[in-house]
Amino acid sequence: MTLALGLIGYPIGHSLSPWIHGQFMDKLGIDGEYRLYETTKANLGETVKLLKSKQVDGFNVTVPYKQDIMEYLDELDPDAEKIGAVNTVVSKNGTWKGYNTDGQGYVRSVKSDFPDVFRPENKVLLLGAGGAARGIYRALVQENFASIDIANRTIDRAKSFLELKENHIETTILSFEEAESMLEHYDFLVQTTSVGMKPNIDSKIIALNKLKHDAVVSDIVYQPLVTSLLQEAKVRGGRIHQGYAMLLYQAELAFEIWTNETVGLDGLLNKLELRLRGKE
Missing domain, CATH: 3.40.50.10860 (Leucine Dehydrogenase, chain A, domain 1)
Incomplete structure (x- = not known):
């Protein structure tokens, strides 16, 4: 060949x-x-x-x-x-x-490290509503999670994702502030924006003060390899998944x-x- x-x-x-x-x-x-x-x-x-x-x-x-x-x-x-x-x-x-292949590839990458996160009862929070988030949301919908919420700066943009969901999925659209205030409810956080990418390596899309212990925090940014968000997640007892x-x-x-x-x-x-x- x-x-x-x-x-x-x-x-x-x-x-x-x-x-x-x-x-x-x-x-x-x-x-x-x-x-x-x-x-x-x-x-x-x-x-x-x-x-x-x-x-x-x-x-x-x-x-x-x-x-x-x-x-x-x-x-x-x-x-x-x-x-x-x-x-x-x-x-x-x-x-x-x-x-x-973006969404399905992303899901494969998480499953390789954290297969236990793919339980229907686990609550997922998607941060961002851009092109990458759209593919990832669709792939996560196909994994039979019962709940996948989306936080975004522009609420109307996030609402467009609802056309991708299946009937068994509950999705609530949140502001970043709302997501921060209820972070302890989520088992799996997925950061899909360019926030924290070089050269703006100190930027974080939300604070993780209320992060649930042992939650998986994933960031699709891969430069730097460990973003500021992932560094904080690790300090707060989260498990981290790197974007590369x-x-x-x-x-x-x-x-x-x-x-x-x-x-x-x-x-x-x-x-x-x-x-x-x-x-x-």
């Missing part, structure tokens, strides 16, 4: 995707390449045409084109259509089909879609952490 893969986005010079998928190909003994296709919005259509002419097997899509790419595709996976964003495209029998794991698991799911092969991530999380620390 020889694979031709790539990534569309802007800017993407810093992307770890070529390294990650290169690791997958090496692990499975697959020949191939993963190229970056940085493009402006005005040239997005031309870039898609280029990929078709190259007959690539598939490609990833990152910000800011996860919505824009959908108009160039022939088919959408039902979850990607419902979420309204695509991050993985596969070529099948001459057609382009779009998927979204999501990078690897959502990529693994995309690679499975392209190849029908199971990668297995043994050792790769440590290698990715070392790379992010500049030691690999």
Whole structure:
């Protein structure tokens, strides 16, 4: 098998995707390449045409084109259509089909460390209501939690998530202040915004004064590796889940879609952490 893969986005010079998928190909003994296709919005259509002419097997899509790419595709996976964003495209029998692996990849990454958190009775709090949160909320809904609340600065934006939920899910929309005041009720907190990302490493989206002991606190920000929010969670007796794991698991799911092969991530999380620390 020889694979031709790539990534569309802007800017993407810093992307770890070529390294990650290169690791997958090496692990499975697959020949191939993963190229970056940085493009402006005005040239997005031309870039898609280029990929078709190259007959690539598939490609990833990152910000800011996860919505824009959908108009160039022939088919959408039902979850990607419902979420309204695509991050993985596969070529099948001459057609382009779009998927979204962000949410399911995120869930996989948490399950690998904290499988016990996925109990129906556990209460979940999602912080933020942006594009990443939308995919993660949809994936969490499919895990049969009874309660997944959303806290956001803009209440109306968070209310749009209610179209993604299933009947068995209870979701209350909260302000960040309301979420802080009732934090002791939650077993699993998911921080989905860019708050706390370098260079603003001292920023936190909420205070954790009322954090429940042994609650799992997850932050999708991976630079720094341990955000200010995660540092406070650890001090207050929480269990922490770092964001870089999501990078690897959502990529693994995309690679499975392209190849029908199971990668297995043994050792790769440590290698990715070392790379992010500049030691690999």
